Amino acid sequence: MNPQSTEKLRVDKWLWAARFFKTRSLAKQAIEGGKVQLGGQRVKVSREIGIGDQLRIRQGWDERDIVVIQLSDQRRGAPEAQALYEETQASIARREQSAQARKLAGGMIDRPAGKPDKRARRQIHRFRHIDDS
Template sequence: MPEKEKLRIDKYLWAIRIFKTRTLATEACKAGRVKLNGQNVKASHEVKLGETYNVSKGLERKILTVTGLLENRVDAKTAVNFYADLTPVEQTPAFKSMFHSPVLRRDRGTGRPTKRDRREIDDLQEGYFEKPQGEEEE
């Protein structure tokens, strides 16, 4: 695959398929959702081998280490060779949804939940969508 000496972080995150478009990657950098050593990174930041980035995308948080530079977007199987995902298993969305998400099921035809039903649903979901302790606000 073509490798490059200098590469912008927004282009790199797009190429390894973390973000669907390069514009979304640029906006994430501007919003402070991409960090290097706890510091926000501009979209024009130059990526270097071995650097570790914290990337927030919705409820998903990833810790990525650069293992190779990739200029153009490639298929997912190839893209995983250019970064190492150091995200702890407990922080992955699949883990959270498998073990921690409340299973809410309503019978078909029961209509909208009443105010009381809604409060019970909210009590079940309490704390699931909040950030874990130790993470700062963005």
């Protein structure tokens, strides 16, 4: 892996290179939405991060606390991208605990057996468009 020689890198570029987000625009949206924090504070897209900085990244149900180990502005394979950061043990334990809680609660959610048939779709359509009459 060819880590970048400078000591600072834009946070959106690093998140993309570390494979937290598929595109830089998705990384930008997450940062602007407050889903990325540096030291407990919201960051701006252009904020520069360095080695040793602690980030909190929220993606869907998961929230990760990571420490930046290396900087790279090039997107590489997943094993190389995982070498750019280290997740804290507390973060790993918290994610596993919340995943287990979601798994246990998943059995209690009443979900339909499959796609609605023609009759059910008509009922849904009528229900959604009652006020349009």
